[in-house]
Amino acid sequence: MAILKIARMGHPVLLQHAEAVADPTSPEIRRLVADMIETMEDANGAGLAAPQVHVSLRLFVFRANPDRGTNDAEDTQMPNTVVINPTVELLGEDTRMRWEGCLSIPGLRAAVPRAWRVRYSGVDGHGEGFSREVTGFHAGVVQHEYDHLDGIMYPMRMRDFSLFGFSEELARAAAQAQIQEEEPA
Numbered sequence: 001m002a003i004l005k006i007a008r009m010g011h012p013v014l015l016q017h018a019e020a021v022a023d024p025t026s027p028e029i030r031r032l033v034a035d036m037i038e039t040m041e042d043a044n045g046a047g048l049a050a051p052q053v054h055v056s057l058r059l060f061v062f063r064a065n066p067d068r069g070t071n072d073a074e075d076t077q078m079p080n081t082v083v084i085n086p087t088v089e090l091l092g093e094d095t096r097m098r099w100e101g102c103l104s105i106p107g108l109r110a111a112v113p114r115a116w117r118v119r120y121s122g123v124d125g126h127g128e129g130f131s132r133e134v135t136g137f138h139a140g141v142v143q144h145e146y147d148h149l150d151g152i153m154y155p156m157r158m159r160d161f162s163l164f165g166f167s168e169e170l171a172r173a174a175a176q177a178q179i180q181e182e183e184p185a
Contacts, residue, residue, distance in 0.1 A: 001031075004039045004053040009105045011054075015151040018049075018056045024084040025127040029059070033082050033125050036061045041080075045103045047141045049148030052104050059084040060145035064138040074117070075136030086122035088146045090115040091133065098140045100154050101167065109170055111163035112154045114140045 007013050021029060032055060040048040040061055047062035064078040094116040101109045118139045121131035134142065144154060158164060 001034050001038045003042050004035050006039065006043065006048075006052055006103050007054050009102075009153060009155075011104075013051050013054050013056055014104060014148070014153060016051065016056050017151055018051050018058045018149045021057050021059055021084050021123075024059075024123045024125070029057075029084070030125065032057075033059070033061060037080050037082075040103075043103050047145040048103060049145045051148050051151075058086065058149045060086070060148065062141050062145055064141060068137045070136035072135045074134050075138050076132075076134055078138065082125040083120065083122040083142075083145075084124070086120055086142075086146055086149070088142060089119045090143075091117040091119055097163075098137070100140070100144055102144070102154055104148075104153065105155070107166055107168075109165065109167045110154060110158055111160065112144075112157050113159060114143050114157075118142060120146070 023029065032050065036048050036050065036053060039053060046068065047060060049060040050057040059082065061080060061082050062078070063080050064076065066077045069075045069077055095113050096116050097111040098114050099109055100112045116139060117133065117135045119131060119133045120142050121129065123129055147153070155164065
């Protein structure tokens, strides 16, 4: 396995529509998936799409750790998961803002509108088809990674650029706001 180089915003591979994976069980795809999981873990990311590692194929890996989820029963936690040739269907009208970062846009975060509930399907790393309905963080990370396969990066989905900034500055501002809320008037 190997740590792969992550493409950063501005690289043309991130703006392309990725091609379908012809053989999800091929040794090349299995090696790519293993390297992508190792790269995602090394970078402490929640997900990584193949275009982010300079491979324009329709696959992504992700994880939904329990500490990132909501209290919603369908915001299920997931260990490292691979999704090959995915489809994503937005379910319902409920859209919520969620804070997102991206390994291809290091150090920045933004509030991005995402569907609260989605159905996604695809093929796993063993060539088996599956389909899931999920909500919350799980749904958001799937939408984020799926967007990469269509050449969409999260700033393209933003509505309010005042909610876009460096992670450290946003954390500092949030901490300061919390202190001010706790001080007696």
